[in-house]
Amino acid sequence: MSKTRKILVPIVLLLGAIQFIPHQHPQGVADTSAKIVIDNPEVKNILDKACMDCHSNETKYPWYAEVTPINMWIDGHVEEGCEHLNFSEWNTASASDRAHMSEEIVEVVHEKEMPMLFYWLIHWEAKLTDAERQAIVDYFNATDPKSEPVTSESSEDHEDNEHDD
Numbered sequence: 144m145s146k147t148r149k150i151l152v153p154i155v156l157l158l159g160a161i162q163f164i165p166h167q168h169p170q171g172v173a174d175t176s177a178k179i180v181i182d183n184p185e186v187k188n189i190l191d192k193a194c195m196d197c198h199s200n201e202t203k204y205p206w207y208a209e210v211t212p213i214n215m216w217i218d219g220h221v222e223e224g225c226e227h228l229n230f231s232e233w234n235t236a237s238a239s240d241r242a243h244m245s246e247e248i249v250e251v252v253h254e255k256e257m258p259m260l261f262y263w264l265i266h267w268e269a270k271l272t273d274a275e276r277q278a279i280v281d282y283f284n285a286t287d288p289k290s291e292p293v294t295s296e297s298s299e300d301h302e303d304n305e306h307d308d
């Protein structure tokens with residue numbers, strides 16, 4: 144056996160073997176009542192194509208997402224993405240949490256941190272144009288729930304019990 148074969152054969156066998164590890168993607172909740180409502184079709188379309196796979200319970204998995212260990216890698220990103228921001232559960236968040244998330248969205252889209260590089264390399268349509276980024280920034284700036292009078296926020300600011308004396 145050549146040197147390359149000595150290395151390749153075990154790798155191929157191992158890759159074959161790990162396909163038998165049972166694996167299930169995290170199950171999304173079918174309930175859509177708490178899903179974010181975007182009243183701007185352009186913005187909705189951008190979020191659908193560039194964010195929802197990782198930041199909602201409606202991930203559309205490509206065929207290779209069934210291949211171990213790619214599935215583990217993808218699921219890790221979806222789980223982590225949803226921990227930070229889940230558009231499917233947007234309406235269950237408090238007004239101040241939504242305000243905070245809006246700020247983060249504006250920030251990561253403006254800084255071109257999202258969608259992640261590897262994602263749009265695979266999903267070419269998710270590579271956003273400057274105009275698309277601006278549309279997201281404008282939308283989440285304008286609908287920032289902070290602009291509504293939030294009474295609980297002022298009391299939170301004056302919480303003194305975290306002082307260490």
Ligand code: HEC
Binds near residue numbers: 228259
């Ligand atoms: C391939 C999966 C993926 C896609 C697509 C994606 N994200 Fe993320 N996102 C993540 C992960 C993973 C994290 C947490 C780790 C990190 O911040 O890098 C995250 C974090 C975030 C955060 C929190 C940042 C912080 O500092 O806490 C925001 C806001 C966000 N994403 C918005 C978006 C928006 C808006 C889009 C679409 C334009 C998008 N993401 C597309 C995976 C993704």
